[in-house]
Amino acid sequence: MKRLVLPVLIGVVLSGCATVPKQSFNAAANTHVKKVAVIAPQSVENIAVDMVSHPGTSFGLVGGLVAAADMHAKTSSYNNALGSAKTDWKSFSQQQVADELKKKGYEVETVDIRKKTDTDYLSSYPSTMADAFLDYQLRVTQLAAGPTSNYIPTTSMKVRLVDAKNQKILYEEALVSGLSSDASNQTISLSPANPQGYKDIAELTAHAQESTAALKQGIQQMAQRIASDLKK
Structure with missing residues (x-):
């Protein structure tokens, strides 16, 4: 039953009720962060x-x-239509973030140290390996506001930069590209790559492969914003 409930819990990454933690990056106070x-x-x-x-x-x-079963069925139908053309969103997003940080002058290393049980931020970080760790959660969604609304390609991240030595949070933000479900408007909302979206599940499924282009663009937008926020 757990698999049925998960699709409708849109607050896994961004909650419409909870306070979104914020921390601006102070470049002048963190000149030691080079890697x-x-x-x-x-x-x-x-x-x-x-x-x-x-x-x-x-x-x-x-x-x-009933709602969970409905969204589970729609999720299955859409992903089946993608077939073997699925994107490795984990690797794609990590590479986008790394590339944008490099453009800002950082030395960057990509690491995969998250356990399967780590469904949120890591609780601690190695004191070696880098000056700071960029830790983020990613959600990739075809999201509609309601039953008569279009499905909008939507990507969201919550992200933080943690000092490797003292575990201090140097930067924390939440971002979305597409349709925001954050009623508190605390999340940074970027312009959706495909604001028109798809009128219903039939149209979305019929255009499954092309619909992922906007999701990729959304991740690129968020990576660029994160790198801009961390500009030295």
């Missing part, structure tokens, strides 16, 4: 097809289960 280790996020096995406000969630537990 950054970019930690790979958890693998994204499937692109979630999701809905911010599914009508089923208004009818208690049974309605919630």
